[in-house]
Amino acid sequence: MYNFEFVKPSTLDEALAALADEDAQPLSGGQTLIPTMKQRLNQPSKLVSLLGIADLVGISDSGGTLSIKGATNHATVARETASSFPGLSGLVAKIGDPAVRNRGTIGGSIANNDPSACYPAAAMACQATIVTNAREIAADDFFQGMFATALDEGEIVTEVRFPIPVASNYQKFEQPASRFPLTGVFVAKYGDRVGVGVTGASNDGVFRWKEAEEALAANFSADAISNLTVPADDMISDLHGSAEYRAHLVKVMTGRAVAAC
Amino acid sequence: MKISMTVNGKTMSGEAEGRTLLSTFLREELGLTGTHIGCDTSQCGACTVHVDGKQVKSCTMFAAEADGAEVATIEGQANADGTLNKVQQAFQDHHGLQCGFCTPGMVMAAVSLLETNAKPSEAEIREHLQGNICRCTGYHNIVKAIMAASGQEVPAVAAE
Numbered sequence A: 001m002y003n004f005e006f007v008k009p010s011t012l013d014e015a016l017a018a019l020a021d022e023d024a025q026p027l028s029g030g031q032t033l034i035p036t037m038k039q040r041l042n043q044p045s046k047l048v049s050l051l052g053i054a055d056l057v058g059i060s061d062s063g064g065t066l067s068i069k070g071a072t073n074h075a076t077v078a079r080e081t082a083s084s085f086p087g088l089s090g091l092v093a094k095i096g097d098p099a100v101r102n103r104g105t106i107g108g109s110i111a112n113n114d115p116s117a118c119y120p121a122a123a124m125a126c127q128a129t130i131v132t133n134a135r136e137i138a139a140d141d142f143f144q145g146m147f148a149t150a151l152d153e154g155e156i157v158t159e160v161r162f163p164i165p166v167a168s169n170y171q172k173f174e175q176p177a178s179r180f181p182l183t184g185v186f187v188a189k190y191g192d193r194v195g196v197g198v199t200g201a202s203n204d205g206v207f208r209w210k211e212a213e214e215a216l217a218a219n220f221s222a223d224a225i226s227n228l229t230v231p232a233d234d235m236i237s238d239l240h241g242s243a244e245y246r247a248h249l250v251k252v253m254t255g256r257a258v259a260a261c
Numbered sequence B: 001m002k003i004s005m006t007v008n009g010k011t012m013s014g015e016a017e018g019r020t021l022l023s024t025f026l027r028e029e030l031g032l033t034g035t036h037i038g039c040d041t042s043q044c045g046a047c048t049v050h051v052d053g054k055q056v057k058s059c060t061m062f063a064a065e066a067d068g069a070e071v072a073t074i075e076g077q078a079n080a081d082g083t084l085n086k087v088q089q090a091f092q093d094h095h096g097l098q099c100g101f102c103t104p105g106m107v108m109a110a111v112s113l114l115e116t117n118a119k120p121s122e123a124e125i126r127e128h129l130q131g132n133i134c135r136c137t138g139y140h141n142i143v144k145a146i147m148a149a150s151g152q153e154v155p156a157v158a159a160e
């Protein structure tokens, strides 16, 4: 791994100042960044740890919205949202393994936007708001394809706000070696709409399956999507599964999530 | 930079660069080689230690992030009189190890599980060990050892 300067500020302002340096990068749990740096795929001059900033950690629940601060780790989210938002808690409790969940954070996961990351599926289905030090961004605008987001250089995800659904569920078809989803689907049912967020499947990264959202809004049952088909054209094809297989999984996982809601 | 941490109850310090991993720091700077490096790609869990009471992969954390923290490693697991603790003893009794390479991480993960779940089911044990890979035992004896360490009856496990 290339060497870098490590800093751990205790306020957001200090972190933003430190990130103004060229090639400086934020570090949260390091569960993605450290493996990529070991492979020398990344060469920051400075890493600014966000884990010393007390204001970036915590979960609050008010007026039907669950707000998770950017540097809150997965284990904490899984534990603290178990009763307020069980669908999300269930998603987070299946990310990686216990050690990964003790370090990895929502901000790191959302900012990284791995095409197989779990959190983005929930953020899309729930139409979450991604809050940064500078602005608020709707999930639809935030995720911009594999590993691409609306974030500017040095911009930090400080909070993610989820409107809490009436019912929700995440179905993750695991790639058995990495345990990332080969395809994962988050279904969120609200009074007036249904959200379906799909991860792991598309070359364009996380997406909303809008046809299913409409069909499920009219009739919330797995039958409602039985006549729909997911085109395989834009799906990921690799040694773990063909594009057609993933397209098929999208429908199967959506049906299972609806049934489990 | 100088890094200090409490390791197994003792204050220890040493030099680290930004890129120094906690696993490297423990092994090379503090001489605590019980923490093993199996993969160095965050997959195998042989490097599992506890930082401020939480199980982490020490190869996937910078030493600088543990500055000032309480760290527990396999070297601190035996009882004060030098006898094996109940998890270690159960691994021995139930043949929960063969080559022993994964064992420090397995023990640290098991201890962490039993702290929050005193009587885990077989399924809970297997789920908790998802980030710990063993190339020898086939896991069954590890699961049995953890059942035994938690004072539960040791069942014949699935696939036997």
Ligand SMILES: Cc1cc2nc3c(=O)[nH]c(=O)nc-3n(C[C@H](O)[C@H](O)[C@H](O)COP(=O)(O)OP(=O)(O)OC[C@H]3O[C@@H](n4cnc5c(N)ncnc54)[C@H](O)[C@@H]3O)c2cc1C
Pocket (backbone or CB within 6 Å): A025, A026, A027, A028, A029, A030, A031, A032, A033, A034, A050, A070, A071, A094, A095, A096, A097, A100, A103, A104, A105, A106, A107, A108, A109, A111, A112, A114, A116, A117, A118, A119, A151, A155, A156, A157, A158, A178, A179, A180, A181, B042, B043
């Ligand atoms: C063995 C293993 C299994 C895993 N399995 C899964 C899985 O099943 N599902 C899943 O979704 N993920 C999985 N992960 C990834 C894990 O969830 C990561 O924790 C997460 O993707 C990144 O979070 P982090 O806090 O570790 O970020 P880091 O690794 O610290 O950072 C990731 C990237 O985001 C940037 N960044 C970090 N925080 C912020 C912020 N607040 N604002 C802006 N930019 C920021 C960093 O500069 C870096 O580019 C797994 C990881 C491992 C090692």
Ligand code: FES
Pocket (backbone or CB within 6 Å): B036, B037, B038, B039, B040, B041, B042, B043, B044, B045, B046, B047, B048, B057, B058, B059, B060
């Ligand atoms: S050496 Fe750390 S996970 Fe394998």
Ligand code: FES
Pocket (backbone or CB within 6 Å): B096, B097, B098, B099, B100, B101, B102, B103, B133, B134, B135, B136, B137
């Ligand atoms: S005992 Fe050899 S790897 Fe587990």
